[in-house]
Amino acid sequence: MSWKTYQFDELTTEELYDFLKLRVDVFVVEQNCPYPELDGLDQQAIHIAYGENGKTLAYARLVPAGVKYEAPSIGRVIVHPEARNRGLARRLLHQCIDFIQTHWKAEEIQLQGQVYLQQFYESVGFQTVSDIYEEDGIPHVDMKLHSKQLQD
Template sequence: MEWNTYHFDELTARKLYEFLKLRVDVFVVEQNCPYPELDDLDQESIHIAYSENGKTLAYARLVPAGVKYEIPSIGRVIVRAEARSRGLAKQLMVQAMEYILNEWQANEIQLQGQVYLQEFYESFGFLPISEAYDEDGIPHVDMKFTNNKM
């Protein structure tokens, strides 16, 4: 398995289009949730992805500290529908967390997760830091991971 990370300026137009299309296909179309997908955070973020045969199967966006939250965050966590149940979401989270902890030397990570995925994120050590709330018609919860090994 080969995971790749990209700074925004390293993305080709084709790769950026592929990432954005996947995000819209799942978060807007599949989840029937019209919301502003383009939020001006992509330019400052690291984009992590796993592809097979030229097709992105898993993707997440890593936002540095001070851009969205005071601490780094993981967002837009996604696995293409036909690639689900292969463990890619777990591998994606491991890759994303390792990048933030090692490359950015952060000891905390925040995310805004859909409530139905709360247990999934808790399995990586994330704990809720908010009550459930509505975000664009979908229940969400803010969660934070603290690395106690530092």
């Protein structure tokens, strides 16, 4: 399977279940963080995923400008535990950035990153734009990628 991009109404029930299960398995169970995973943004988002042998191995959600932030945002960035350390996270972010640049022509892209991944996001070009804050008991920072970095 290759990278696929979906609007919410294009998802099959199997695909939606697989994406939500991965999100809950990682963000709620693995990170021991009970929080409202279903936040009402999925219906307006673009979903990007990569899978092999019927299993989703990488996933992210792109929220259009004006829905969560003024700029389009990347969120729910996940690599399945079995597929980590294969470079999928970096490839996933590049897929997200390429989609936003090509289809939404954004001036900037925003994300809310867990602090332990801050250096990784910086290595892709994001810059930290906030102090560290707690979100659902996990330290986060707000980060942005500006159009200047998008063209590099």
